[in-house]
Amino acid sequence: MTGRVCDLGHLMPVDEAISRLLDLAPPPPLAQKIGLDQALGRVLAADIHSPVNLPAWDNSAMDGYARRAADLPADGGCLSIGGRIAAGDSACSPLLAQQAVQIFTGAPLPPGADTVVPQERCRIDGERVWFPPVNAGDHVRKEGEEVRRGDLLLQAGKRLRAQEVGLLAGAGIARVEVYRPLQVCLLSSGNELREPGDSLAPGQIYNSNRYCLAALLSGWGVEVHDYGVMADELAASRHALSLASSECDLLLSSGGVSVGEEDHLKQAIEELGSLDFWRLAIQPGKPLAFGEVAGKPWIGMPGNPSAALITALVVVRPFLLRAQGVKDVLPVPLAVPAGFDWLQRNKRRQYLRARLTPGVDGQLSVELHPQQSSAMLTAACWADGLAVIECEQQVLKHDNVMFLSFADLMH
Template identity: 75%
Template sequence: MNTRVCDSGQLMPVDEAIEQLLAQAPPAPPTEVIPLGQAAGRVIAEELFSPLDLPCWDNSAMDGYALRAADVPEQGGYLVLAGRIAAGHSSDELLQAGQTVRIFTGAPLPPGADSVVPQERCRVYGQRIWCPPLRLGEHVRKRGEEMQRGQRLLRVGQRLRAQEVGLLASAGIPWVKVYRPLRVCLLSSGDELREPGESLAPGQIYNSNRHLVTALLRGWGVEVLDYGVMADALAASRDALILASSECDLLLTTGGVSVGEEDHLKQAIQELGRVDFWRLAIQPGKPLAFGEVAGKPWIGLPGNPSAALITALVVVRPFLLRAQGVERVLPVPVQVPAGFEWPTPNKRRQYLRARLSPGADGQLRAVLHPQQSSAMLTAACWADGLVIVEREQLLLKDAPVPFLSFAEFQ
């Protein structure tokens, strides 16, 4: 990339910006081996294969009675109760013709049994059990039905959610090799910023972006090194960037990337490294920058809170995930009917704060919050996700629109 995109005043399309960012993502951090109980949210650094069959044996999917399906007549019939098998126990005794065994969920089937009847469908008369007709193999979990020994459990580059952690536990895997968390230095820019709890003088505001971006980063498995607020001075910006670049894998700043004469961050970046682009065809969030500081990647988020939120979700998140070794980094939108009209085209792709709401016909439609300002977070708190309106696009009510649930950005 080069700086001509910035200098000419042209706007870079969002997808092109993401593509170029991903192409320049650094290699994943070094690996480490950690206990499975600490692995949630981390990224797998090696392929994992099942060391055993799942389940390890044929077992009952219900509390009921294990039997041979062929022993039950078409109209149902009586079998002789020959034992009991609880979960965590087993039986080596061969089930004889005309016999049944009381069995509980998860317990191994006794030799000779091939089916299970739920207890609520049976009638008990002492040692005689009346069983209804059933299909062969009913309510039986077969050995290796979920996973066979040697079959791949997880691929390199998968983030471990609760379900992946549970799958590894079910296969008896106690340790996993994962990538070390990415260390991101977070710096804020602006003399007007104060921390929550401090008093505000005229012209000052609370630093919402610092807490907003920190929460996002931690949710993406990033180790955040918070360097506080840089003074709006060239020397102060330069010193803070030099220190941060020596201690992290990547730098992330909020504010200071617009065209104001008090925004010294861009000049400091150019002196210490390079700025590749800083104006995107996205709303909110046009002044977003990418470059390098002392050999470390740098991303500059805009200062307006909603702009910072949306550019972080849409543009920065894929880059950070790829830099952690994640393969699948792009969220997947769904098409929903628009519960609004969009009669005025825009030169930038818009990410509108929206909620899915059922209409009179019961169908979910995307409705917009009335306030879409880049400076306000209220709409994002109200919303379920983002509606995408492409550049120069007009929309009629009930036209299909792409909707990105906030759940896709986790």
């Protein structure tokens, strides 16, 4: 990677745009209590402390035999079998000296036992069991070794995944306090747009942004109110925006935000609230508009499909997550060797459709799709993430580049 000096001119750096949007994000919706069966993808509104120890008691990590380590010398020996304990057994008699008990995974250790020996390492001789050399404490899960009663389990602002839902259930927590889903109105602008399945006249295109952005928003945990395509008439735009602002927490639209475009959307927003145009140092993309409609935040994104997708993933996603109460909203990029040369300098940060490819040595590298047009989605379908090329950066093969995974960005 060569050295570089960035002169952005009148373009706003991407990081500054994200920071501004985060500062402008509204507070999250009111909280509600829900059952765990509804909790996936929801955002915690309060810290959760464990009401129990995890594990709740000393238990066996293996199927085998529980014993007292001090009962035999270091090189092993033989003990009598004094019983059997299965998972779910509630009461255990104390382990007698020179005795072992058969035990199953998850079963509570009897008082006095401190070691479990896997059954495949033991030899049974009638009512006796022969042990190899072992270490005291082997294969025992100690009470509270994972979580102690009163420990902080999960912090407010955490968006719940399957593993967090499982942890809460394991701690005996049946209901959690979460923020209500953010209500987002999605609108499209452009007289050229038609619905999939309709016939196209010359100059018309199918409205891919409507479905792509709605799918993204659903993946981010918001409830989408799809308002379809606004007619490019002032009265129609004003009516659609006014209705949307009365029903939703936030408005998003695609198309009609480039400076100089003749579009009634901009005039309608200015009449109903406020409008600010930003020119971002991002490619694909650049035009972004932010404003308010009747006191509700509105973001206008580019109309080109790949530009709309990447602007949403990189810039809009953190804003929407913060508006839902999520604490950590920025993705963590990976540094991965480039499998390409990139010698063209650009004043904008570039987000190139890319995929991770393993080499013969197992080392991952980043490969680029040959087509990086802002209008085409085929490259994004081929890709599993974005390679980030900074302003004026040149990349040589094997240089590290930053890679953002779609798996992270679309969650």
